[in-house]
Amino acid sequence: MCWLPxxxxxxxxxxxxxxNISKNYRAYLVYFYPMAFSIVIYFTFVSLQYNRKxxxxxxxxxxxxxxxxxxxxxxxxxxxxxxxxxxxxxxKKRKKEIALYxxxxxxxxxxxxxxxxxxxxxxxxxxxxxLGLGAVLSKLFAMILVKLMGIPIVAGFSLSAxxxxxxxxxxxxxxxxxxxxxxxxxxxxxxxxxFQAGKQSEKKPHASIAVAVLSLLFIxxxxxxxxxxxxxxxxxxxAWLKILGSLVSIIIGTFLFIRTFIVYLLSALSKKRxxxxxxxxxxxxxxxLYRIKGNIVVLSILALLxxxxxxxxxxxxxxxxxxxxxxxxxxxxxxxxxxxxxxxxMEINRLFEAxxxxxxxxxxxxxxxxxxxxxxxxxxxxxxxxLIPESSFRQLARKMGKEVDIQFxxxxxxxxxxxxxxxxxxxxxxxxxxxxxxxxVTVASYQNYSLLNQVIFAFPLVVKDAVYEKVVESGAPTTQxxxxxxxxxxxxxxxxxxIEEILWNHAEDRNxxxxxxxxxxxxxxMETYGILIFISGFLGLVFLMATGSVLxxxxxxxxxxxxxxxxxxxxxxxxxxxxxxxxxxxxxxxxSIPIVLALSHSSILISAxxxxxxxxxxxxxxxxxxxxxxxxxxxxxxxxxxxxxxxND
Numbered sequence: 008m009c010w011l012p013x014x015x016x017x018x019x020x021x022x023x024x025x026x027n028i029s030k031n032y033r034a035y036l037v038y039f040y041p042m043a044f045s046i047v048i049y050f051t052f053v054s055l056q057y058n059r060k061x062x063x064x065x066x067x068x069x070x071x072x073x074x075x076x077x078x079x080x081x082x083x084x085x086x087x088x089x090x091x092x093x094x095x096x097x098x099k100k101r102k103k104e105i106a107l108y109x110x111x112x113x114x115x116x117x118x119x120x121x122x123x124x125x126x127x128x129x130x131x132x133x134x135x136x137x138l139g140l141g142a143v144l145s146k147l148f149a150m151i152l153v154k155l156m157g158i159p160i161v162a163g164f165s166l167s168a169x170x171x172x173x174x175x176x177x178x179x180x181x182x183x184x185x186x187x188x189x190x191x192x193x194x195x196x197x198x199x200x201x202f203q204a205g206k207q208s209e210k211k212p213h214a215s216i217a218v219a220v221l222s223l224l225f226i227x228x229x230x231x232x233x234x235x236x237x238x239x240x241x242x243x244x245x246a247w248l249k250i251l252g253s254l255v256s257i258i259i260g261t262f263l264f265i266r267t268f269i270v271y272l273l274s275a276l277s278k279k280r281x282x283x284x285x286x287x288x289x290x291x292x293x294x295x296l297y298r299i300k301g302n303i304v305v306l307s308i309l310a311l312l313x314x315x316x317x318x319x320x321x322x323x324x325x326x327x328x329x330x331x332x333x334x335x336x337x338x339x340x341x342x343x344x345x346x347x348x349x350x351x352x353m354e355i356n357r358l359f360e361a362x363x364x365x366x367x368x369x370x371x372x373x374x375x376x377x378x379x380x381x382x383x384x385x386x387x388x389x390x391x392x393x394l395i396p397e398s399s400f401r402q403l404a405r406k407m408g409k410e411v412d413i414q415f416x417x418x419x420x421x422x423x424x425x426x427x428x429x430x431x432x433x434x435x436x437x438x439x440x441x442x443x444x445x446x447x448v449t450v451a452s453y454q455n456y457s458l459l460n461q462v463i464f465a466f467p468l469v470v471k472d473a474v475y476e477k478v479v480e481s482g483a484p485t486t487q488x489x490x491x492x493x494x495x496x497x498x499x500x501x502x503x504x505x506i507e508e509i510l511w512n513h514a515e516d517r518n519x520x521x522x523x524x525x526x527x528x529x530x531x532x533m534e535t536y537g538i539l540i541f542i543s544g545f546l547g548l549v550f551l552m553a554t555g556s557v558l559x560x561x562x563x564x565x566x567x568x569x570x571x572x573x574x575x576x577x578x579x580x581x582x583x584x585x586x587x588x589x590x591x592x593x594x595x596x597x598x599s600i601p602i603v604l605a606l607s608h609s610s611i612l613i614s615a616x617x618x619x620x621x622x623x624x625x626x627x628x629x630x631x632x633x634x635x636x637x638x639x640x641x642x643x644x645x646x647x648x649x650x651x652x653x654x655n656d
Contacts, residue, residue, distance in 0.1 A: 024125050035129055041090070041093050042129070043137045046141065049079075049177065051144050053079055053173055055075075055145070055149060056076070057169050074538070086181065090181055093556070093560070098189055119189070126186040130182035134174075134178055141174075155538075156537035215267055215271075216271065218266075218267040224260070234611065237431055261608070265303050265600060269299060269600065295593055295596055295597070305561065306597070306601055310604040314608040316547045317547075317631060319547065321609060321624060322624070323542075327627075330533055331529070334532050336457060338460040339459075340490050340491065340492055342523065343459060343488060344488070344520075345519070347510070347515075352489070358505055358506065366494055368490060369403050371399055374483045375392075375465070375486050376483060390466065391464070394483075395470070400458070403490070413452055415452055417474060418449065420440070421452045422468060423466075423467055435450045444480075459523075460525070496529075497526060503526050547635070555641075561597075566650045577655070586651065587647075590654070
């Protein structure tokens with residue numbers, strides 16, 4: 008990598024930096040590309056935070072804004088770690104070159120200054136390229152975000168000084184820190200250490216069969232706990248601690264699996280003479296066996312990082328794909344509102360009379376009371392409960408297409424799904440509640456569907472008509488609710504706004520008004536899940552880039568160390584075809600370890616969550632897997648080509 012070092016001390020720093028970059032630009036590109044990509048991703052992401060059109064149009068941005076800011080901070084930290092890792096690889100490749108500079112009389116101070124300004128120059132170029140490309144891509148990503156959120160706006164080309172300034176400051180600090188680190192490393196390293204930088208200590212690792220089996224037991228135990236059904240007694244107490252314990256078990260098992268099971272597998276293959284001495288297997292198997300020890304921690308971290316990435320993207324994509332079903336489950340009626348007076352009711356009725364898609368309507372007159380301290384620990388004692396008579400419930404349930412053959416006694420009640428993540432869990436049966444007038448009823452039946460829209464923040468409870476009448480006679484206050492179900496409820500934005508305006512104009516106390524619109528909640532769900540899938544996609548792309556790049560750098564480091572061996576093999580007749588096969592096998596094995604473990608772990612986690620939440624996640628998760636594996640294979644192919652080029656040059 009070094010041009011002729013003779014006379015280097017007479018050259019100015021500018022000339023030295025210029026010659027280094029011009030004569031070794033390919034080596035600098037390996038450092039330049041990931042840096043520029045990090046800048047593009049960060050700048051594009053931050054640009055969307057400052058896009059006023061999106062901010063003004065997104066009703067949920069006040070809730071999702073903190074998630075956007077947290078993701079930006081995470082991207083910043085991750086970019087810093089990634090650039091430092093790339094810088095470390097770049098410096099490791101250059102230590103012999105630096106040693107030659109020192110040997111030929113160049114002072115460490117000048118070498119440190121050269122590396123400092125060289126790094127800043129490469130960084131500044133990457134910054135300019137990243138900002139330029141990011142500015143171009145910001146419109147594309149804004150269009151994608153708007154489409155995902157379902158916002159009816161045109162995402163125009165938007166440029167702002169704020170995201171550019173933030174990106175410049177963040178990456179200037181990162182690059183300055185990396186440059187200072189390089190200078191300090193050189194000052195603290197001896198000439199002998201610089202010349203020996205490329206040497207690796209290669210000792211054959213030993214694996215214990217018992218520990219290899221133990222790794223499978225750790226992973227299997229974690230899987231078994233995670234996959235237990237919701238009805239299992241294992242979740243009766245301290246459920247979150249058990250989930251945490253199972254995740255820790257999987258993490259420990261992952262490390263031990265790579266540390267011992269993989270080593271045991273390679274050792275077993277090396278002892279099979281028919282396999283080991285066939286073609287290029289002797290080279291690839293030996294390299295993997297002797298190098299795996301130095302890659303255990305890295306491969307373990309990458310496997311867990313890939314697991315998190317696939318799980319995060321699988322969950323957000325599944326939620327987005329199921330937003331329609333989730334909305335219908337949680338908000339079964341197109342509109343629910345409080346009937347305040349005759350004038351307001353007439354105005355709203357005229358709006359519905361003008362429509363031809365009204366499927367059903369029903370008026371309820373529930374008793375509004377407080378839950379009390381003993382009814383449920385899921386909400387506070389003053390949480391409102393709507394007491395609904397059985398006859399009204401059966402009428403509404405028939406219109407909704409629900410089962411109405413529910414039998415319960417006079418001193419019993421029926422409870423419904425309350426919006427919790429796990430709809431199959433029954434937290435109410437057996438719970439008692441004291442009604443106005445002094446009578447007590449016990450919940451005898453739990454229905455795992457929403458009777459009313461969840462957003463009204465009131466819990467419906469069905470009692471016998473006679474019990475309801477006694478409560479009303481005791482003087483308990485009632486409220487009138489009007490329910491409508493429309494066929495085109497996703498196109499009711501304008502209608503929703505008109506009804507809301509009428510309600511607020513006639514409201515004496517807005518805190519007493521019950522109001523719910525399916526369209527409003529569906530639109531907010533689209534915005535929320537759209538932003539989440541966008542954030543997870545960005546983070547997933549960065550994590551994938553980091554995983555692929557770390558493996559790429561480590562394989563190139565090993566290629567540089569293996570180059571003399573491959574040159575010898577080439578001279579004794581080892582053909583290009585066998586050499587490529589050896590490299591592909593070796594590279595594929597290393598790349599497959601983290602992705603295979605991640606596929607297994609994330610599939611189990613997604614399956615468990617899907618069963619718990621009652622949401623279909625298989626389809627969206629398969630799409631995520633396909634995209635991730637496709638990009639991952641691209642990294643593998645490029646790494647194999649670069650490996651072969653390096654050892655064959």
